[in-house]
Amino acid sequence: MREAVIVSAVRTPVGRCRGALAPVPAHMLGAAAVREAVRRTGIDPTRIDDVIFANLMNNEINNMGRMVALEADLPLSVPGITLDRQCAASLNALAYGAIQIMAGFADVIVAGGVESDSRRTYSLEKAEVAYSVAPPKFADIHTAPDRIGHVTMGITAENVARRYGLSRRELDDFAVRSHALAAAAWDAGRFDDALVPIEVDLGKGRTATVRRDECVRADCSIETLAALRPAFIPDGLVTAGNSSPMSDGAGAMVVMEREAAEAEGLDVLAVFRGYAVAGVDPNYMGLGPIAAVDKLLKRAGLSVADIDLWELNEAFAAQALACIRDIGMPIERVNPNGGAIALGHPLAGTGAILTAKTVDEMRRRSLANAVISFCVGGGQGVAVLLTRK
Numbered sequence: 001m002r003e004a005v006i007v008s009a010v011r012t013p014v015g016r017c018r019g020a021l022a023p024v025p026a027h028m029l030g031a032a033a034v035r036e037a038v039r040r041t042g043i044d045p046t047r048i049d050d051v052i053f054a055n056l057m058n059n060e061i062n063n064m065g066r067m068v069a070l071e072a073d074l075p076l077s078v079p080g081i082t083l084d085r086q087c088a089a090s091l092n093a094l095a096y097g098a099i100q101i102m103a104g105f106a107d108v109i110v111a112g113g114v115e116s117d118s119r120r121t122y123s124l125e126k127a128e129v130a131y132s133v134a135p136p137k138f139a140d141i142h143t144a145p146d147r148i149g150h151v152t153m154g155i156t157a158e159n160v161a162r163r164y165g166l167s168r169r170e171l172d173d174f175a176v177r178s179h180a181l182a183a184a185a186w187d188a189g190r191f192d193d194a195l196v197p198i199e200v201d202l203g204k205g206r207t208a209t210v211r212r213d214e215c216v217r218a219d220c221s222i223e224t225l226a227a228l229r230p231a232f233i234p235d236g237l238v239t240a241g242n243s244s245p246m247s248d249g250a251g252a253m254v255v256m257e258r259e260a261a262e263a264e265g266l267d268v269l270a271v272f273r274g275y276a277v278a279g280v281d282p283n284y285m286g287l288g289p290i291a292a293v294d295k296l297l298k299r300a301g302l303s304v305a306d307i308d309l310w311e312l313n314e315a316f317a318a319q320a321l322a323c324i325r326d327i328g329m330p331i332e333r334v335n336p337n338g339g340a341i342a343l344g345h346p347l348a349g350t351g352a353i354l355t356a357k358t359v360d361e362m363r364r365r366s367l368a369n370a371v372i373s374f375c376v377g378g379g380q381g382v383a384v385l386l387t388r389k
Helices: 026-041 062-071 089-103 152-162 168-187 220-225 258-265 282-302 317-328 346-366
Strands: 004-011 048-053 080-081 109-118 198-203 208-209 247-257 270-278 309-312 369-376 380-387
Touching: 004 026, 026 048, 026 062, 026 247, 026 346, 026 380, 048 062, 048 089, 048 346, 062 109, 062 247, 080 089, 089 109, 089 247, 089 270, 089 282, 089 346, 109 346, 152 282, 152 317, 168 220, 168 309, 168 317, 208 247, 208 309, 247 258, 247 346, 270 282, 270 346, 282 317, 282 346, 282 369, 282 380, 309 317, 309 346, 346 369, 346 380
Parallel strands: 048 080, 048 109, 309 369
Antiparallel strands: 004 247, 004 270, 109 247, 198 208, 270 380, 369 380
């Protein structure tokens, strides 16, 4: 059977919303990642069968996948498509690309995603009457029908925290851990290989180059987090400090058929071994990884103990802790270089960013198996299995 392998995985720095990367349009961030991912392989770009890219909120661009391919100066013959499975969208891009390769419909796929929360477009409702005097209303963006439970992501985290009996101190402790691990990873140079620096036009002939994630706080402490107010309900547990921040960033991967990659002498960073998606109650959307990981491991014939590395997207400390406990992940194997609470969560870009983190850590420590998993707005979970052989 044909195998799909990752031969290149890169990411931009992650900028804080309205921060260092705010002047850069989303498609430019995505193109920078794609351009570098392809350059590192040295392959003829005319061989790329498709660019499968993810984006959620930058609606000034129709079909981000095609726009990114063109902006990255790939040949006009290279097509592009855009996916939206909310936060897991670029992880899904990897899965769909790998599946095409395994099925024989493609040999080379570029997968990835981008989000610029700084540059989200506004969405307005259509006027219900002609020549309406009343101004238009902002659209109420839904991830689930009202009859099931149209709740904000923050409220889903509050729901999970209460279902699992989590305390505010537990959530804050997890957030401190994320920042400490991310700061240590940066100091140790563990993110350097995958990083694509971004040059930002500051106007009036001035530029700056962003080379580091902007949200990480090495001085984060339980005392500073304890001082924060609940973000969503007055007596809540979820704060800005134990949630992932709004962010800007992108990531991209080159996925190839294994024999072709090895024939060209390309380094196989990881082998795509499995993919699973599952639905859960949208009111508890953070629990999606529990169902997805269970399905993934059963299909692969593996147990939790067989997994050397878990990259679990930290949308909120509440949902991350619930998933870690329910699945039984050994905490020392989870997000050893920090997670989205510290590094940021540029929505559709995060799956590709976590993949770049994962393959680098697997190579650095000679790990055999890794799982990347996401909770998804609307009540879903996605999980992918990567191996080194």
